[in-house]
Amino acid sequence: MAAPVTVYGPMISPAVARVAACLLEKDVPFQVEPVDMSKGEHKSPSFLKLQPFGQVPAFKDSLTTVFESRAICRYICDQYADSGNKTLMGRKEDGAVGRAAIEKWIEAEGQSFNPPSLAMAFQLAFAPFMGRATDMAVVEQNEAKLVKVLDVYEQWLGENQYFAGDEFSLADLVHMPNTDLLVCKTNKAGLFTERKNLARWWDEVSARSSWKKVVELQNVPRPS
Numbered sequence: 001m002a003a004p005v006t007v008y009g010p011m012i013s014p015a016v017a018r019v020a021a022c023l024l025e026k027d028v029p030f031q032v033e034p035v036d037m038s039k040g041e042h043k044s045p046s047f048l049k050l051q052p053f054g055q056v057p058a059f060k061d062s063l064t065t066v067f068e069s070r071a072i073c074r075y076i077c078d079q080y081a082d083s084g085n086k087t088l089m090g091r092k093e094d095g096a097v098g099r100a101a102i103e104k105w106i107e108a109e110g111q112s113f114n115p116p117s118l119a120m121a122f123q124l125a126f127a128p129f130m131g132r133a134t135d136m137a138v139v140e141q142n143e144a145k146l147v148k149v150l151d152v153y154e155q156w157l158g159e160n161q162y163f164a165g166d167e168f169s170l171a172d173l174v175h176m177p178n179t180d181l182l183v184c185k186t187n188k189a190g191l192f193t194e195r196k197n198l199a200r201w202w203d204e205v206s207a208r209s210s211w212k213k214v215v216e217l218q219n220v221p222r223p224s
Contacts, residue, residue: 005030008047009056010037011218014118014177015069016057020217021173022073024210027084032217070110073170088170098164105163105171112149116142117178124186143188150191150198157197162205172205180206180215 005023007030009016016032023030035041035056043054050058051067058065059072063079066072077089090098119142123134156163163171179202183189193199205211 005061006033006059007031008033008050008058008060009035009042011214013056014121014181015055017177017180017214017218018069018174019057019059019072019076021176021210021214022076022088022170024213025085025088025173025208026076026080028076028080070106070174073174077170085168087167088173090164090169102164102169102171106174108149109171109174113146113153113175114178116146116149117182120146120188121178121181121186124188125181143191146191150195154195154197157201162201168205168208172201176205176211180211 005028007016007019007023009032011017011020011032020030020032035047037056041047042051042056047058048054050060050065053067055067057069057072058067059075060066061079064075066075074089090102094101120139123136123139127134160166162168163175179192183192183202192202
């Protein structure tokens with residue numbers, strides 16, 4: 001019997017949530033192995049064998065280990081291609097063109113959206129939780145960067161239902177954890193909800209059963 005799929009890291013981490021959402025879309029059973037970063041478990045020798053940079057998440061199945069959340073999601077889509085949502089990376093008949101339509105927005109998320117949105121989420125959501133002061137200068141600098149990205153997204157989503165066209169794909173999924181943090185855990189929800197097309201997109205993708213399950217998993221109390 002194949003070893004179960006294991007995702008290492010706290011569900012509150014947006015990168016861990018990204019991988020969990022992908023597994024849920026693909027209907028791949030998995031278990032979450034908590035990593036207590038406050039105790040430095042992500043820097044332990046055993047964890048560094050899974051993730052040499054000491055970051056979360058790490059992923060392991062019966063065949064391999066993978067790190068970096070977007071690489072993990074791509075692997076899941078390829079390795080478990082016949083399970084669950086079969087079009088997260090495009091339809092087979094669309095070939096390289098269809099996959100490129102998705103890949104370019106995954107890259108845009110990683111390069112343009114993730115850095116400012118994650119910096120804001122850390123300062124506004126995670127820093128207070130950790131007992132740290134919020135650096136408003138960092139928030140303001142990154143909000144200015146994020147606004148420019150969201151203006152592009154707003155125009156694009158006015159012409160397309162989803163990032164890669166008419167179907168939900170990994171291009172949408174990778175954006176969801178940081179968006180959820182800013183919309184639901186900070187006072188910056190208006191960056192999304194006050195943009196008509198982004199608000200419509202968020203309403204649709206956040207209503208997916210896979211994302212609702214992610215939120216449910218994030219809210220499960222951790223054992224003391």
